[in-house]
Amino acid sequence: MRSARLPRVTLAEQVRDFLVLEIAQGRIPPGTPLRELEIAEQLGTSQTPVREAFRALAALGLLESRIHVGTRVREVAEQDLVDAVPVRSALEGVAGRLAAPRMKGEGQELRAAFDAMLHVAASGDRLAYADASTQFHRSIVQAARNESLLRAWNALGIEVMTIMTMASTDVPLEVAAESHREVLEALESGDPEQAEQLLAHHVAEYLPGRLQVERHADDGRTEPATA
Amino acid sequence: MRSARLPRVTLAEQVRDFLVLEIAQGRIPPGTPLRELEIAEQLGTSQTPVREAFRALAALGLLESRIHVGTRVREVAEQDLVDAVPVRSALEGVAGRLAAPRMKGEGQELRAAFDAMLHVAASGDRLAYADASTQFHRSIVQAARNESLLRAWNALGIEVMTIMTMASTDVPLEVAAESHREVLEALESGDPEQAEQLLAHHVAEYLPGRLQVERHADDGRTEPATA
DNA sequence: ATTCTATGCATTATCGATAATGCTTGCTAC
């Protein structure tokens, strides 16, 4: 969002990002209890920034805290990937609808994000690809110029989910990246209907194989997912 | 959510709720700068819980913070009411779709929430009505049993919005309450399609008169709103 | 054996104080 702009300074944010990566990449497995003071010591900070990071991650559903008892990494992170599908689909559909008219003609930022995604896909770095993909989708949501929408979307924690998904699927990056092209074009053409449709569908496109199976029991209208 | 169950203990939560009411009811007008230490002194706590409350409210979009500079009440709370309409509509539509099959037959909790709403509407207490209405809608979102959905919905800060809406509209409470009946019935009947439709539409039903005007410039598919 | 109760312990929640930051104002140089 402001990634390169401001140096992302606070310790709390650094701690948060550290934990996100540790958890998303499986170095801290689900169920692990996290103690504020322990993490603080480990990172050389005081309890305060760690506590703040815990709160932020709990809001994303990555941790769960019980007051006066403790915090641990949530077990169900995988179910979340599945749950998120219809929600993301709905939200990004709205985003497409609202963003399309504003994009007509000037999708510079979005196209830049798309190009970055293609570029990074060629490099084979799945983590970097996750970043690029997240940035692409966030650009769309931001283009809708709707604070509520952005907030709801952020609450889903797409960054983390995308990282986790990329880590557990083996879809070739080029294919994944290429699948964004029609979305980009629909937005650039400025057609709200088509943008909504394509985005809602696209978001439901890839899901790690293992998860695809469980999916069908559940929703019934949207299809598979990643992005 | 757990309102009566656990006593909602932490100071941070109390501070948060205090601020929500002050802001929602206009006793702290938009634009007001809030200083952590000042609020702390005013409430007889230390800076820490206040800081935590600030963060939570910033996440809801009620405050905006700039690092090392300060925090103030967001100006645009009113625009948010408008922005939230298509987002809420989409989210609650999904909620209805997912919740309906689970509710078939046993909508006890939801019906209880509905009855509470009717009851409180008769009393004329608009603040209490806002609570009841929020509880009704939250029940539906919870019934969908989808963590991501609940998180996204919570991120919208419906409680606050409903309080603010009720404060600035003059729709008779009985009418507002009654309008939930068909939603309830659709859910009890267990039909996902109909529940989705009705909810998405219902959510877009009431908006304070002053705001209705601005609305039409903006979205184009969903209609007016409160709930 | 089972339930109740008291006590200790692990952990968070809160506190008061200090460090760090960014804004602003006033000065200086041109």
Place this chain on the structure above:
DNA sequence: GTAGCAAGCATTATCGATAATGCATAGAAT
């Protein structure tokens, strides 16, 4: 008069220490 710089100030960000809480365990009573 204006641009650049420096010092002071308001405010947050962080720290280290203490208070409060809930859980678990062990013992007593039945």
